[in-house]
Amino acid sequence: MHILDFNKLSLRDINKTLQGSDKNSFFSIRNPKGSHALAVGINKKITVKIVGSVGYYCAGMNKFSDIKVEGSAGPGLGENMMSGNIYVTGDVSQYAGASGHGGSILVGGNASSRCGISMKGVDIIVKGNVGHMSAFMAQKGNLVIFGDAGHALGDSIYEANIYVAGEVASLGADCIEKKMTKKHLSNLANILSNANVSDYNPDTFRRFGSARSLYNFNVDNAKIY
Amino acid sequence: MKKKSTTEPRTSHTFDAYTNSEIRRAAETGIYDIRGGGSKRSLPNFDDLLFLGASISRYPLEGYRESCNTKVILGDRFSSNPLNLEIPITIAGMSFGALSAQAKEALGRGASLVGTSTTTGDGGMTKEERGHSKQLVYQLLPSRYGMNPDDLRKADAIEIVVGQGAKPGGGGMLLGQKINDRVAEMRTLPKGIDQRSPCRHPDWTGPDDMEIKILELREITGWKVPIFVKVAGSRPYYDVALAAKSGADVVVVDGMQGGTAATQEVFIENVGIPTLACVRPAVRALQELGLHRKVQLIISGGIRNGADVAKALALGADAVSIGSAALIALGDNDPRYQKDYEKLGTTAGSFDDWHEGLDPAGITTQDKKLAKRLDPKLGGRRLANYLNVMTMEAQTIARACGKNDLRNLEPEDLCALTVESAAMAGVPLAGTNWIPGT
Numbered sequence: 001m002h003i004l005d006f007n008k009l010s011l012r013d014i015n016k017t018l019q020g021s022d023k024n025s026f027f028s029i030r031n032p033k034g035s036h037a038l039a040v041g042i043n044k045k046i047t048v049k050i051v052g053s054v055g056y057y058c059a060g061m062n063k064f065s066d067i068k069v070e071g072s073a074g075p076g077l078g079e080n081m082m083s084g085n086i087y088v089t090g091d092v093s094q095y096a097g098a099s100g101h102g103g104s105i106l107v108g109g110n111a112s113s114r115c116g117i118s119m120k121g122v123d124i125i126v127k128g129n130v131g132h133m134s135a136f137m138a139q140k141g142n143l144v145i146f147g148d149a150g151h152a153l154g155d156s157i158y159e160a161n162i163y164v165a166g167e168v169a170s171l172g173a174d175c176i177e178k179k180m181t182k183k184h185l186s187n188l189a190n191i192l193s194n195a196n197v198s199d200y201n202p203d204t205f206r207r208f209g210s211a212r213s214l215y216n217f218n219v220d221n222a223k224i225y
Numbered sequence: 226m227k228k229k230s231t232t233e234p235r236t237s238h239t240f241d242a243y244t245n246s247e248i249r250r251a252a253e254t255g256i257y258d259i260r261g262g263g264s265k266r267s268l269p270n271f272d273d274l275l276f277l278g279a280s281i282s283r284y285p286l287e288g289y290r291e292s293c294n295t296k297v298i299l300g301d302r303f304s305s306n307p308l309n310l311e312i313p314i315t316i317a318g319m320s321f322g323a324l325s326a327q328a329k330e331a332l333g334r335g336a337s338l339v340g341t342s343t344t345t346g347d348g349g350m351t352k353e354e355r356g357h358s359k360q361l362v363y364q365l366l367p368s369r370y371g372m373n374p375d376d377l378r379k380a381d382a383i384e385i386v387v388g389q390g391a392k393p394g395g396g397g398m399l400l401g402q403k404i405n406d407r408v409a410e411m412r413t414l415p416k417g418i419d420q421r422s423p424c425r426h427p428d429w430t431g432p433d434d435m436e437i438k439i440l441e442l443r444e445i446t447g448w449k450v451p452i453f454v455k456v457a458g459s460r461p462y463y464d465v466a467l468a469a470k471s472g473a474d475v476v477v478v479d480g481m482q483g484g485t486a487a488t489q490e491v492f493i494e495n496v497g498i499p500t501l502a503c504v505r506p507a508v509r510a511l512q513e514l515g516l517h518r519k520v521q522l523i524i525s526g527g528i529r530n531g532a533d534v535a536k537a538l539a540l541g542a543d544a545v546s547i548g549s550a551a552l553i554a555l556g557d558n559d560p561r562y563q564k565d566y567e568k569l570g571t572t573a574g575s576f577d578d579w580h581e582g583l584d585p586a587g588i589t590t591q592d593k594k595l596a597k598r599l600d601p602k603l604g605g606r607r608l609a610n611y612l613n614v615m616t617m618e619a620q621t622i623a624r625a626c627g628k629n630d631l632r633n634l635e636p637e638d639l640c641a642l643t644v645e646s647a648a649m650a651g652v653p654l655a656g657t658n659w660i661p662g663t
Contacts, residue, residue, distance in 0.1 A: 015444045036437045041374055041445030057428070057441040061374040076428040076441075080372055098428040099369035101413070117427040118369055120413040137423060139413045158414060215418040216401050217256075 006031040011038065018042050018065075034074065039067055042084075059086045062103065075112075078105050081122060085195070094131070097124045100141065106195045113150065116143040119160055123191045135162050136172065142191050146200065154208050158215075162208040163188050165200070174214045180207045247490075258490040261323075261579030261589065262549060263391050263482040263527060268499040270482070270527060271536045273646030274639050275655060278625040286624040293620040294630040297544050299342075299521045300382060300451020300474035303443070307451050307474070308360050308382055310544070311340025312616045313631055314534060317479075317525050317548035318364045318384065318455075320346025322408045322420075323486030323579065324552075325596035326353045327604070328588045331555055333357030334601060335608025339616070344384060344546075346486075347397050347422050349411050350376040357605075362453060365442070367396065368422035370412040374445060382450050382475075383442055385435070387426075387464075388457030390483030390526040393497045397422030397486065405591045432467040439472045453477055458498045458526060462506035465522070469514055475521045476511075477546060478503045482527025484549040486589070487580030500526035500537075502649040505636075508541030517541065518632075531618020538619070539634035540650060554611035555604040556586040 004014045004027055018027060018039055029050045032038055036055035039048050045064040053071035062081040072090035076098055083103040091109035098114070100122025107124070113131030116124050116138055125144040132150035135143045138160035148166035155172020161184065162175075171177075178184075184207050192200060236242070247258065279285035286293065299315075300307040316336045321329050323346060330353040336343045342360035345351075349371020350363055363380030365372065377383065388394065401417045409416040429438050439452050454468040455477035468476045480500025485493070504524055511517040524537045525546035537545050549557075558566075560573040565585035569576065579589035587598035623631050626638045640655040641647035647654045648661035 011444065012448070016447070019447075037441040037444045040441050041378075043374065056434070056437045060441050061377070061445055063374060075434070079428045079441075080369060080374070082373060095428040099372065101373065114427070118423070120369070136427075158418075215415070217419050 001026045001028055003027075004029045006033055006035065011035055014038065015040060018046065018048060021046055032071075036074070039065075042067075045084075053090065059084075062086065072109070078103075078122070081105070087195075091128070096126075097122050100124070102141075104191070104195050106197065110147065116141070116160070119143070123194070125192065125195050125197060127197075129166065132169070133172065135160060135175075138162075142187065144188065144191060144205075154210075156214065157208075157210045159210065161187065163205045164208065165204040165206075168206075168208070171208065174211050175208055176211045178207045178209045180205065259487050259580060260490055260493070260577040261485060261487050262493070262577040263484040264494055264497075264499075265577075266494055268482065269501050269643065269646045269649055270499060271501060271533045273501070273642045274536050274650055274652065275642060276532075276535070276539075276622055276626055276638055277640055279627045283627045285627050286629060288621060288624050291624065292629060293623050294632075295616050295620065297521070297632065299523070299544065300453070302451075302474040302516075302519055303472065304382075304449060304451040304474055306381070306449045308342055308362075310342060310360070312612060313538060313544035313619075314528075314612055314615055315341050315362075315523065315544055315546045316343040316551055317483070317546040318344035318346045318362070318386065319548055319552075320348040320486065321351045321354070322346075322348040322404075322412070322591070324588060325590055325599065326351060327596050327599045327601045328552070328555060329354040330357050330601035331599060331604030331608060332551060333361070334605025335551075335554075335612065336360075338605060338609035339612045341612065342381065345380075347371075348408065349373070350379065351411075353601075355379060357601075364455075365426075366422065367424060367426045368412075368420075369427065370414075370420070370422070377442070378446060380446075380450060382453055383446070384453035384455050384477065385438065385442075385473075386455045387435075387468075388455070388459070388479070389485055390457050390479030390481050390497055390500070391485035392488045392492045393457030393459040394424060395488055395492050395496070396424035397488070408591060432471050435468075436471040443472075451475055453523075455479060458483075458500060458503040459496070461498075461503040462510045465507040466510040466514060469511060469516050469520045473520060475523060476507070477523040477525060478507050479546075480524070480526030483525050484552075499649070500524060500528075501646060504537060504540040504542055505649070505651045512541075518543065531615040531620075532622060534615055534619040535622040535631065535634055536639065538631050539638050540636055543632060550611070551608055552588055554608045555588055556599060556607070557584070557588050559586055562586055 026047045032052045034055045040060040042065040048067045050069045055074040057076040059067045059078045062084045066085045069088040073092045075093040077096040078086045079098045081100045087106045089108040094112045099118040101120045104123040107126045110128035111126045111130045115130045115134040117136045119138045119141045121140045123142045129147035135154045139158040142161045145164045149168045151169045152172035154175030297313045337359040343358040344362040360381045362382040451474040453475040454473040456464040458480040481497035521543035524542040528545045562585035563573045584590040587595040639652040
């Protein structure tokens with residue numbers, strides 16, 4: 001294990017080291033002090049443990065690597081990630097997993113507004129609650145919420161799935177509750193299994209997705225917007 | 226029987242023929258007009274400015290003997306690998322999806338022949354444009370369609386698109402008929418549905434966030450490539466100052482004549498300000514920050530010829546960018562397709578329903594048969610010719626003003642034909658020392 005200490009190294013030094021490391025390396029980052037853009041653009045299967053809270057865009061555009069934050073994360077966690085796994089033990093701020101194409105994000109605490117905005121294939125699991133406008137314009141992938149969801153959940157959603165165990169304050173435009181089929185129960189089980197989450201009751205989850213009524217413009221729908 | 230009137234029928238300036246036809250169209254269809262391109266209304270523009278050639282008080286350079294530099298470096302503020310362009314005219318962002326793969330290839334070929342850059346668009350980077358563009362700017366757009374870190378690292382520069390001159394504050398639109406399998410896959414959306422690109426980025430709001438976003442992009446790309454920020458012409462003084470403060474290497478300001486693949490006509494014609502009005506406030510913002518020429522300024526929106534290039538540079542820009550004009554060079558709205566345009570209810574020169582995918586010139590389409598009408602090699606050659614002509618025209622003017630570098634042109638070389646253009650450009654009305662507003 002390599003230790004990278006923010007008290008001794010700059011952000012550039014640390015990111016350069018991570019991006020240029022050998023496959024299967026293991027790093028522990030100490031004293032992150034809420035730094036922004038930490039562990040971004042990694043393109044290899046490595047493991048990174050960050051001891052402490054981080055700022056904006058931690059693990060942005062991640063590919064292949066497993067990144068754990070022992071603390072909380074600022075806005076844009078794992079934005080546009082392509083693959084790999086991110087686990088934050090605490091809470092995360094706005095736009096977690098924004099535009100993520102693949103891989104998975106597990107949030108131990110709560111996620112703020114717009115969690116999973118424009119997601120394009122990533123799986124996001126939030127053990128707590130999510131804020132308003134989560135899964136806004138979500139295109140593909142899965143958002144699993146163990147707690148409650150804020151207002152306008154899934155507004156203008158495309159083909160992503162949302163699973164909620166708690167209460168939903170309100171649904172956004174063109175988002176509807178859908179039947180939880182065997183196929184979707186299996187999908188939920190796979191997502192949680194891949195993230196090593198086993199403490200759940202599948203019967204408590206409801207599924208939400210697109211009514212697909214706004215996919216092609218129709219003037220009679222104008223009042224919905 | 227009433228006697229026939231001897232006076233001429235009087236048409237209304239308020240309710241002119243086009244306005245009336247739009248009212249009828251709205252009444253019939255119940256939907257606003259969507260079209261491509263930029264503003265078509267008469268606006269103060271670069272034609273309203275004239276150069277004051279050298280005479281006794283200034284001496285000119287020999288037109289065919291003395292050199293006039295056209296090279297420009299874009300993005301050397303923070304990046305280690307700035308763009309080195311042979312000419313100060315770049316190709317603006319236009320997406321694969323809005324344009325055919327052949328058109329993207331032609332743009333890359335033409336730009337590369339003359340040593341300038343092209344720019345991707347919504348939907349990501351295609352192998353055709355990367356393969357044929359020696360210098361390629363990769364756009365980071367609000368939709369993030371097709372955005373991926375591998376392409377980001379292949380780019381020669383990154384352009385964060387905050388806005389577009391045709392629609393400041395608005396998002397994009399690609400109607401279902403242009404969404405074939407390849408476009409759908411690149412954008413991670415089902416085939417055939419309308420794709421509405423958002424107007425805001427999904428993971429930041431405001432200049433403080435943008436500063437951190439720029440930091441992230443630099444950390445991902447190792448501080449190698451320049452970061453451009455593109456804003457629509459609406460509040461250029463503030464937007465350029467904020468973009469520069471946020472850490473941009475290059476700021477692109479796109480006036481309302483700048484084209485779009487598709488948006489509402491009411492948006493194109495009523496939101497934003499003319500390109501001419503954008504330049505001086507943008508330059509002043511950089512000058513006041515001590516960043517003029519350190520953060521390069523690119524002006525776009527209705528640039529058509531070398532005179533426009535020279536005027537934009539004389540007002541303080543470092544380069545210009547063209548989109549609509551490049552498409553015309555490839556063959557867009559060419560009179561040889563007049564019959565086909567008539568079948569679509571329009572004429573060569575007026576066609577702007579780019580979003581419908583029926584472009585007879587094969588440029589703004591995903592229809593395979595139509596797209597084949599454009600030969601990428603020939604199109605590239607035509608674009609290169611056009612870019613060369615623009616450059617030579619700008620050099621001709623610069624030499625006449627006694628300048629051995631296009632960027633040595635200055636406001637003092639200009640006068641204005643109208644009070645409005647004098648005020649916008651901050652140069653005197655022709656034959657006077659009067660600059661309105663000063």
